[in-house]
Amino acid sequence: MDFPFSRIKGGVGAPQGFLTSAVSCGIKNPASDRLDLALIYSENPCSSAGTFTTNRVKAAPVRVSQSNLRKGDLRAIIANSGNANACTGVQGITDANAMCDAVAKPLGLKRSEIGVSSTGVIGLPMPMSRVEPKFESLIAGLGPKNGADVAAAIITSDTHPKEIAISFELGEQRVRIGGCVKGAGMISPSMATMLCFITTDANIPSESLRKSVLECVEESFNRITIDGDMSTNDTVFVLANGASGAPQIKRNSKECRKFREALCWVMLELAKAVVRDGERCTKFVTVKVVGAKTYLDAKKVAEAVCKSALVKASWNGGDPNWGRILHAVGYSRARIREELVDIHIGGKAACVGGLQSATPMDELRAAVAEPEFEILINLNQGNADYVMYSSDLSPEYIDFNRSEYAYWKQARKDGLV
Amino acid sequence: MDFPFSRIKGGVGAPQGFLTSAVSCGIKNPASDRLDLALIYSENPCSSAGTFTTNRVKAAPVRVSQSNLRKGDLRAIIANSGNANACTGVQGITDANAMCDAVAKPLGLKRSEIGVSSTGVIGLPMPMSRVEPKFESLIAGLGPKNGADVAAAIITSDTHPKEIAISFELGEQRVRIGGCVKGAGMISPSMATMLCFITTDANIPSESLRKSVLECVEESFNRITIDGDMSTNDTVFVLANGASGAPQIKRNSKECRKFREALCWVMLELAKAVVRDGERCTKFVTVKVVGAKTYLDAKKVAEAVCKSALVKASWNGGDPNWGRILHAVGYSRARIREELVDIHIGGKAACVGGLQSATPMDELRAAVAEPEFEILINLNQGNADYVMYSSDLSPEYIDFNRSEYAYWKQARKDGLV
8 A cells, every 4th residue: 555544454333433233124125134224323423524416316315314414413324225215205205314213312313413325226115114123123233343234234236345444643643434335336427326434533523524525525436437327326424523532633734634635545445446346347447538638628538438338348348449449539528639649558558649559459458358457548638637447338237237127026015116 | 101202112222313333342351242332323413411420539531521522512422331441540531532532533523522431340441452443343333223232331230221212292393312321339419320321313502401411410310329429430421413303492492391301301210220220229219308498408318318328228128117217317417306207108107296106017017018119208397398219228239349359350361450
């Protein structure tokens, strides 16, 4: 690691003073005993910040959480997988509020101190009859468990839980940041289809935290895309409880910059983990655009390349198809000149001045055969750059997403539709 | 047909005075005897108009044709499939010009009277050594053949040639419009990845023709999407030679409107044929957005829905997944209010006011099981509307587009790379 942080065990439960719990409700499938309801709780009051999907269709828990977060004092997060509680109208809001109330009361908190998140199928009501009986054991289970239970309970089509924790010196004191994330499908910038929960025992006022969170999300979760579909449920929550005993971080201080750097690193690692575990993906591709006239030109090029179905299909096939990359550069609406564009794949020149390079095809194919590689696109027109993280698109992705009819059948059985 | 036109046999060769020819050069595969080089020639001078890809990376034949079209007097079109002559630099321009010269000289035309189009793999030089020996037989083969040879020679991954011809009364005289198109992959609005050639024996000045072509393309080819990838080679050419003997169409006359109506109908039929024959597609979906505040809002919604990988995967799976449609409506950046949105699938209400309708699921599934159906999205916020034509996205599409390595290997054998 090229930074002064140490990796430590666990995720959202790793920072001091955070307790976690998770139980199985059978939200998606009553016959399953998979964890699907999770709780994060801070023993101390917290500063908090968050970001949410910019989709105009927002899931009920997003609307409720946006309202609750206003004061910046969230102290607990309740989250479920299996049902997104999206496109569920007034009933959805009622259910999301009920989830907040169910944990607020026994924990002695106000409803507005609870963040709520849901992820899963859209358009079907929450099967609250299966969730409600589990709140008691959820709360009873709270303990210092490092957070792996939460990471496991929030995943859907992810192949594995994704969490991370680090510690580092802040002034005289050691502080910790832990986080977990779920991703897999409906992943696109601004923001990704995902839930991400981050805890820290640093002591930072909510206004400074909010600023750091916005900057770090811009450099991490807003830089990834799997399928270009922006979700209704995307949520990032960050809770800071000060339990490390470290002094309060002052605005614009050296400590503030260091904390922000650490938070960004954690978010970027989690964002990359989402891409690496994208639905039925086989490649992790870093697309770096340099030499653009402006930041926005660089961004447009990166987004067009990362979202092109044909480019992504070629990555899936291990084909170093620079022609398709260049064609996406061309339709990006960025100001580019074909004859100036260089494309490097895995460090090898594939296209120079808009034309095929002299690099032997076998070398380019070897680069794309790797599970992770970088595409460097130099527009040779200026000094602006932008980086994004993307995946391939596989036949299996489409196959996997062909039908959610089974969920509807379960909802029908539950009397919800 | 709800219009006063008659379908007639053939395509670009159906109007009076147009001769066609096609030969096999083995451009993509020397062992194949598939037609891959086509010629359309008018015995009389023509008015002409065209539109081209808005991709900033433009294939050499697009650049050459844009220049040649400037006077609006194209009289012949030379086109090949198997190689797009895109991202081929100065050599590409030389090759495209050579194709024009090779037909201009024997036909007694100027180079600037020739339109040239190529479609196929990007980034590999044209195998001119296999094309050049065939020009003589191409020209010798010119005859009144209705155009099926051209329609067959320009297709690539299309499963079948696509052509159409109609005749109708214009004033006292019968005139004809014929056309052919190739599509299949890299299909996205502004414009589609395709070549479309249209001929007519109507007598229309090039300025009026140009105006009609722009309007008709906007209502047809700019309304379709298969995979959201905008090609480097998209081209529409329209040649009008007046050979019907009908009097010249006057600007803004009743005849001008009728001609425009007929031209739009031909283009829309060809555009729909492209979607119906999209690469490995199984569904033809009309997405109609109504009740938008503005035309642009309606357009944004239609484009987001038609381009969503998840929506298209659900169509492939026969899943009437209105939640995914609504989520794409939400991220379209159009001004929408979730609680006002109604979605009808195949005439059945699937979503009313942002919520699941009472329509039995079996009825919705039956609608999506059809090979062609309509999605009607009512935003209930205004009077603007927009319609687009789209396809599903299949696992087979990704599989089909995984690698173009075989073409590179052939180019290597040809000594071109």
